[in-house]
Amino acid sequence: MNQNNLISGYITNQKLDIEKVMSDFTPYLYTILKNRNVVLSNEDIEEIISDVFVAVWKNQERLNWSSEMKPYLVGITRNMMCKKMKKVKFDCDISEFENVLSQTENVEFEVENAEKESLILAELNQMKLEDREIFMLYYYFSRNGKEIALELNISEQKVKSRLFRIRRKLKKALEKRGYQNGTGI
Secondary structure, three states: OOOOOEHHHHEEOOEEOHHHHHHHHHHHHHHHHHHHOOOOOHHHHHHHHHHHHHHHHHOHHHOOOOOEHHHHHHHHHHHHHHHHHHHHHOOOOHHHHHHHHHHHHOHHHHHHHHHHHHHHHHHHHOOOHHHHHHHHHHHOOOOOHHHHHHHHOOOHHHHHHHHHHHHHHHHHHHHHOOOOOOOOO
């Protein structure tokens, strides 16, 4: 795998070397999907991975070459897996199916979400450990304020105020990078 994992390491003649990206990251993405999921078949997982690489290829001009490749791929993979899970778990009527198709074609949205997630993770890594834990428990593990307070042995009010400050800080960081309103935080 590319030592520094920067997107610039995957650029050849001003174009993304998608074969190198696929070679370096297919096993990684496969492992992520396989470990996080028991519902999807191997064929579904391979389809998701292929869709991820197509999305990156189609939107390569939007990639920030000084950023890391892994967060982009992980973000897009997560979003595509969620869409696939919705299709696998629920019987959709035709109108829902059309909505899913139009969303999958909007790969620009996928790349933007991956970039936002990368920025959020970078900001979180600069925060205090307790703030990172609160954020991760709340947003990634779906714990409520009371559960977090019990787990971290702090007051529920402290959890709420920390979440407020973290969200405000992340919103400012996203706005600084050009993301306005609707950041999802």
